[in-house]
Amino acid sequence: MDHDVPVLIVGGSLVGLSTAVFLGHHGVPSLVVERHRGTAIHPRAALVNQRAVEAYRVVGIEEEVEAAAAREFVQNGAIVSVESLGGTELDWYFRNINEGVEDVSPSARLFVTQIGLEPVLLEAANRLGARIEHASEAVSVEQGDESVTVVVRPRDGGPERTVRAGYVIAADGARSAIRERLGIPILGHGSFSDSITIYFRADVRRLMGDRNLSVIYVFGPRLQGFFRFSIDLQAGFLVVNSTSDETGTRSVRIGEDMSPETCIRYVREALGDPEIPVEIEDVQRWSASAEYAERLREGRVFIAGDAAHVMPPTGGFGGNSGIEDGYNLAWKLAYVLDGRAGEELLATYEAERQPVGAFTTEQAYSRYVLRLDPTLGTDDLMPLVDEAAVEIGYRYRSSAVPTASEDDATWEDPRSPSGRPGFRAPHLPVTVGGVERSTIDLFGRRFAVLAGSAGESWRDAAQAAGSALGVPVDTYRVGDDVIDPSGRVEAAYGIGRDGAVLVRPDGFVAWRATAPHPAQRTELVGALAAALARPTPSVA
Ligand SMILES: Cc1cc2nc3c(=O)[nH]c(=O)nc-3n(C[C@H](O)[C@H](O)[C@H](O)COP(=O)(O)OP(=O)(O)OC[C@H]3O[C@@H](n4cnc5c(N)ncnc54)[C@H](O)[C@@H]3O)c2cc1C
Numbered sequence: 001m002d003h004d005v006p007v008l009i010v011g012g013s014l015v016g017l018s019t020a021v022f023l024g025h026h027g028v029p030s031l032v033v034e035r036h037r038g039t040a041i042h043p044r045a046a047l048v049n050q051r052a053v054e055a056y057r058v059v060g061i062e063e064e065v066e067a068a069a070a071r072e073f074v075q076n077g078a079i080v081s082v083e084s085l086g087g088t089e090l091d092w093y094f095r096n097i098n099e100g101v102e103d104v105s106p107s108a109r110l111f112v113t114q115i116g117l118e119p120v121l122l123e124a125a126n127r128l129g130a131r132i133e134h135a136s137e138a139v140s141v142e143q144g145d146e147s148v149t150v151v152v153r154p155r156d157g158g159p160e161r162t163v164r165a166g167y168v169i170a171a172d173g174a175r176s177a178i179r180e181r182l183g184i185p186i187l188g189h190g191s192f193s194d195s196i197t198i199y200f201r202a203d204v205r206r207l208m209g210d211r212n213l214s215v216i217y218v219f220g221p222r223l224q225g226f227f228r229f230s231i232d233l234q235a236g237f238l239v240v241n242s243t244s245d246e247t248g249t250r251s252v253r254i255g256e257d258m259s260p261e262t263c264i265r266y267v268r269e270a271l272g273d274p275e276i277p278v279e280i281e282d283v284q285r286w287s288a289s290a291e292y293a294e295r296l297r298e299g300r301v302f303i304a305g306d307a308a309h310v311m312p313p314t315g316g317f318g319g320n321s322g323i324e325d326g327y328n329l330a331w332k333l334a335y336v337l338d339g340r341a342g343e344e345l346l347a348t349y350e351a352e353r354q355p356v357g358a359f360t361t362e363q364a365y366s367r368y369v370l371r372l373d374p375t376l377g378t379d380d381l382m383p384l385v386d387e388a389a390v391e392i393g394y395r396y397r398s399s400a401v402p403t404a405s406e407d408d409a410t411w412e413d414p415r416s417p418s419g420r421p422g423f424r425a426p427h428l429p430v431t432v433g434g435v436e437r438s439t440i441d442l443f444g445r446r447f448a449v450l451a452g453s454a455g456e457s458w459r460d461a462a463q464a465a466g467s468a469l470g471v472p473v474d475t476y477r478v479g480d481d482v483i484d485p486s487g488r489v490e491a492a493y494g495i496g497r498d499g500a501v502l503v504r505p506d507g508f509v510a511w512r513a514t515a516p517h518p519a520q521r522t523e524l525v526g527a528l529a530a531a532l533a534r535p536t537p538s539v540a
Pocket residue numbers: 010011012013014015016033034035036044045046047048136137138139171172173174177197239286304305306307313315316317318319320321322
């Protein structure tokens with residue numbers, strides 16, 4: 001293929017940078033163009049869920065992300081609702097954000113803002129071969145048969161230049177100009193609040209007391225929104241979604257008055273102290289909506305992150321699902337670019353991620369309506385699904401997961417995983433080469449077969465499948481390469497002693513045999529070929 005760079009990413013914020021890291025992990029260099037002069041200056045996303053941290057773990061930056069998180073927050077805080085910070089507590093959604101999900105993953109939910117996280121991603125992306133150009137804007141994107149031509153303009157003047165990329169990923173945010181130019185329709189719930197985020201300084205130590213609160217929803221008589229505070233409790237932000245006046249009349253058009261006096265009044269009201277000194281640092285206006293793109297691809301251009309789905313912060317799903325878009329797409333691009341997979345594999349990005357984006361967006365919307373604004377109407381709301389299932393328990397269905405349609409479950413509780421095709425391969429603690437690991441650590445770069453303890457013959461079948469398709473397949477057998485101290489791996493994967501699963505480089509189960517198969521090799525070759533979007537070769 002004739003191009004200057006295999007992948008060009010438009011937008012170098014949370015999703016663009018994460019995707020550059022994931023591509024680099026698979027050996028694919030990328031060019032990231034970002035309009036801003038550097039990484040995030042506003043905190044925005046802070047709850048990084050277990051699945052996103054697992055992705056960072058696989059690419060080797062989990063510890064750096066944990067360190068960045070520890071610099072910013074005392075971890076394992078609670079999510080509560082209050083009338084005001086110093087006033088009555090109403091509800092505790094989580095006593096500790098990791099309570100009850102400790103066994104789901106080797107990785108914990110972390111609290112780290114985009115200010116803390118993005119520099120870690122930037123450094124990792126550079127280390128792994130990406131080039132990030134700040135103060136650079138993509139001004140046009142034209143598709144050709146063999147490449148995409150992108151015109152890049154330096155923000156500070158200087159000549160425009162043309163870059164030819166094999167593929168483009170538009171991670172250009174909620175108002176994605178690329179998505180609009182491609183004419184991709186948006187579905188879901190349009191703007192339901194003209195919200196503001198007020199960044200302020202105030203000493204809230206007395207009001208916080210000895211509580212460790214990560215997110216504080218405020219349902220005051222006159223104001224609804226949420227707080228987050230810095231680790232020293234001397235600063236924070238308040239999101240205001242709606243207000244009510246003395247007569248009880250509600251307004252969701254908060255952005256119409258962002259004067260310092262009004263902002264100070266909001267902050268004092270939500271803190272529950274009318275006298276507390278407050279200094280406003282910045283105010284940002286944004287539209288709360290819950291929308292998702294009908295399609296995620298047009299030819300060689302893919303959309304990811306907020307460009308593909310934008311949701312209210314309730315649930316903390318938005319940035320995370322963008323990270324998972326990038327994680328799904330990166331290995332597919334890597335495999336297609338060097339010919340290990342057929343071009344059709346790229347169609348599975350939309351088939352797999354679009355429904356998950358829609359589901360996650362509806363879940364965030366249901367939380368918004370139920371927690372913050374029931375007046376939006378509760379009749380047609382998608383029923384709430386547990387957070388862990390939204391974060392980790394979603395299912396992929398596409399031609400690359402040939403047997404996922406055997407049953408119609410679209411999500412499961414990852415606390416009792418099934419190992420069915422289309423779901424994320426379950427986490428269990430194991431010992432590999434004498435080292436304590438997670439089953440998650442077995443997957444991440446190559447396809448892998450994990451066989452039950454009596455499934456030695458799957459090793460031959462995996463090797464045969466790998467040779468037939470010219471794609472190396474890692475092979476593990478429970479009780480041999482993988483010691484299973486809890487004795488639960490075979491059941492969690494649904495493979496018993498004789499079966500096996502084929503797991504993709506993104507840690508999702510592509511195919512499963514629950515029992516020994518009379519035509520093991522043929523079956524596995526067929527499954528691997530389908531997972532790679534390649535014709536099935538014949539095997540001896
Ligand atoms: C108050 C608040 C709290 C939130 N809390 C959470 C949370 O706890 N957890 C969570 O997961 N999510 C949360 N979110 C959502 C999260 O912030 C977003 O989902 C996330 O930032 C999306 O990242 P992105 O990279 O897709 O888009 P953006 O962060 O919007 O980045 C897009 C980037 O593209 C650049 N760009 C656009 N066009 C061009 C162009 N033509 N050329 C070059 N560059 C371009 C922009 O400059 C921008 O930097 C929250 C959001 C808000 C507002």
